[in-house]
Each structure stands twice: as C-alpha cells, then as structure tokens.
Amino acid sequence: MRPVGRNGAPVTWTLVVPLKPLARAKTRLSDAAGDGPRASLALAFAQDTVGAALASRWVREVTVVTDDPLAGRELSALGARILPDSPGLGLNAALAHGARAVREERPGAAVAALNADLPALRTVELDLVLEAAADFSRAFLADAAGVGTTLLSAAPGAELAPAFGGPSRDRHRASGAREIELAGVDSVRRDVDTAGDLRAAVALGVGSHTRARLADMQGTAYTYDPETRAGSVLLDDGTPLPFDTAAFDAGGLRMLRPGQRVRIEVAGEGEQRRVVFVTLQTF
Structure with a gap:
C-alpha cells in the first residue's frame, strides 16, 4: 500500500545522499x-x-551531494542526480544544501537524508522505513550501534534540520524528530566505518559493487620464499600473481604460509599485473 502523509496525501521521497571526496x-x-x-x-x-535506493517504489529521486568527479560519474550512471557541494562546510551543511536544492524545484517535496555507506542496503527494508517515516513531520532511524543516524526524513513543509555525526541519535530526538522503531530493517541501520562494521555488512549480504571490490582485494598465499621474502598469490578466480620483497615488506609481515588468506593491492595491467602490497586478511 502506498504510504500517505498526515494530511492524507500520497508520499514519495527524494533522498539526499552526501558523499565526501573519495x-x-x-x-x-x-x-x-x-x-x-x-x-x-x-x-x-x-x-x-x-x-x-533508486529501486525503492517510494523513492522519486536520489540527489547525491558530492564534489568527487569519479563518484559523480559513476552514481549519475546509476540514475542519481549529482549536486556539487558548494557550501563545502561538512556533512550537515551538504545535506541542508541538498534539501534546499530539491525544494527550490519542488517546494512540496518530501525529503530524506540517507547515509552513503550502506553497502548491504535492501530495497524492501528501505521501503518499510520510508513507509513509517510518512507518519511523521520529521523522523529518523538510528544506526546499528544505537548511537548515530542512518536516515532522517522531513515531510512537506518541515525542515530537514540534519544533525549527523557522532551521537546524532540523541540530537535528532532532542530536535523533535520521531524515532522510527522497526524490526527487520538491519540493512538500513548497517553503516560502515570500521573493519568490524564491514564484516557485519558482509554477513548481511553486501551489494554487487562492494562484493566485487572485496573480491579484488583478497587472495590466498600460493608460494613464499623466506630467503627472498617473495612469492605469489592466487586470486579467487585461480589467477596467480607474483609479489616481490617490497610488496611483502610493505605489509609488515614476518612470515607467510601457503594457504593463508591475504589482503592485497594490485597494480599494472595484463601480463604486467602484480601484487604491490600483501598482508593478512583483517575483514
């Protein structure tokens, strides 16, 4: 059922997603x-x-506020609108700027700020959160830690008034926003700042872009010569790539055993492709 606001009018949302330079x-x-x-x-x-977010039936548009040219190109290709971060004054200023830009074009727009670091986000769970948000003038969803905020909504006529960063759950509650208390929306709460957060997101099931990037960064130690501190790594597709002494030393390792899972950085193309950093996997 399509969500309706407090005045009985149907609600579709414009999401404002802030992204600092990569x-x-x-x-x-x-x-x-x-x-x-x-x-x-x-x-x-x-x-x-x-x-x-763009796949949500309750999302009309996603506006990404960023000055990063690569991110702008890639997210525009997905269908997002890209808005330069002209204030350049941090997260909350970027969100307020995005909300103003949306309402300059559509004064009656319902807007919601959404974190850009939700790699396990499931559209069906976002739908549930947005449906709940339609019942309030302003509402927010706390993060998985119960300290921060991953989504803040403002119905038509209400200011977004973002207060993200640190213990934003308390600040948003104190500002009069209603907390959305829903079970079964873990993917909307699971932002990623640390390796532990990333492990938790992977356990939920990350999206295709994050999954592919993590695969590029992982492998298995295949050979290792303790005298030269050089060897090779098998990528998960079975491709062997060599690493030299400098790559091993860069990872801060003392020893490497064939069969150990490793995190790697790769440089070069084709036959020149090689591992330039190798260390033990930490996520």
Missing part, C-alpha cells in the same frame, strides 16, 4: 584496507546504497 572518505578503514582500496570501497558502498 580520497578523504572512510579513513577509519585505512588500517584494514589501505588508502587506495579504502577509496574504492567508499565508492562501492555509495553505488550499492544509491542503486538499492
């Missing part, structure tokens, strides 16, 4: 993923989030 995104994943893979994961998270 080089600065998800810094708490650096220890687990490295800077290059971390940026790629941040983009994959956003792609899976936006893709699932």
Whole structure:
C-alpha cells in the first residue's frame, strides 16, 4: 500500500545522499584496507546504497551531494542526480544544501537524508522505513550501534534540520524528530566505518559493487620464499600473481604460509599485473 502523509496525501521521497571526496572518505578503514582500496570501497558502498535506493517504489529521486568527479560519474550512471557541494562546510551543511536544492524545484517535496555507506542496503527494508517515516513531520532511524543516524526524513513543509555525526541519535530526538522503531530493517541501520562494521555488512549480504571490490582485494598465499621474502598469490578466480620483497615488506609481515588468506593491492595491467602490497586478511 502506498504510504500517505498526515494530511492524507500520497508520499514519495527524494533522498539526499552526501558523499565526501573519495580520497578523504572512510579513513577509519585505512588500517584494514589501505588508502587506495579504502577509496574504492567508499565508492562501492555509495553505488550499492544509491542503486538499492533508486529501486525503492517510494523513492522519486536520489540527489547525491558530492564534489568527487569519479563518484559523480559513476552514481549519475546509476540514475542519481549529482549536486556539487558548494557550501563545502561538512556533512550537515551538504545535506541542508541538498534539501534546499530539491525544494527550490519542488517546494512540496518530501525529503530524506540517507547515509552513503550502506553497502548491504535492501530495497524492501528501505521501503518499510520510508513507509513509517510518512507518519511523521520529521523522523529518523538510528544506526546499528544505537548511537548515530542512518536516515532522517522531513515531510512537506518541515525542515530537514540534519544533525549527523557522532551521537546524532540523541540530537535528532532532542530536535523533535520521531524515532522510527522497526524490526527487520538491519540493512538500513548497517553503516560502515570500521573493519568490524564491514564484516557485519558482509554477513548481511553486501551489494554487487562492494562484493566485487572485496573480491579484488583478497587472495590466498600460493608460494613464499623466506630467503627472498617473495612469492605469489592466487586470486579467487585461480589467477596467480607474483609479489616481490617490497610488496611483502610493505605489509609488515614476518612470515607467510601457503594457504593463508591475504589482503592485497594490485597494480599494472595484463601480463604486467602484480601484487604491490600483501598482508593478512583483517575483514
């Protein structure tokens, strides 16, 4: 059944998704993923989030607020509208900017802020949250930790007034927004900041972009020479790739045993493709 607002009118939502430049995104994943893979994961998270959101029957449009050109191209290709982060003053300013831009075009729009780091997002669960949000002037969904917020909604005529970051659950509740208390919407609550968060998202089942990116970053130690500290890794598709002493030393390892699961970074193309970083898998 199509959700209706408090005035009885049908509600469809425009989601505003903020995404900082990929080089600065998800810094708490650096220890687990490295800077290059971390940026790629941040983009994959956003792609899976936006893709699932656009599939929602209650979503009219997804507006991504970002200055990152690669993210802009990739998310636009999925069907999102890209809005430059002209305030450049952080997360909440970007969200307020996005909501204003939406309502400058459609003053009666129902808008909702959605985190960009929900790689396990399931459309059917987002539908349930948006249906519940239609009952309130402003509403929010707490994250899996019960401290932050993953979604904040504002019905037509209500200001979004975002207060994301840190203990935002308390701030949004104090601002008068109603908390959405639903069971069975774990994927909408499961944002990813740390390796532990990522493991939890993988357990729920991440989307295709994140799944492919994680596969590119993993392999199995195949050979290892303790004298030269060089060897090779088998990718999950069975392709062997060599690593040299520098790649081994970059990972901070003392020893590697064939058969161990490893996290890798790869450079080059075709026959020149090689592992430039290898360490034990941490997620």
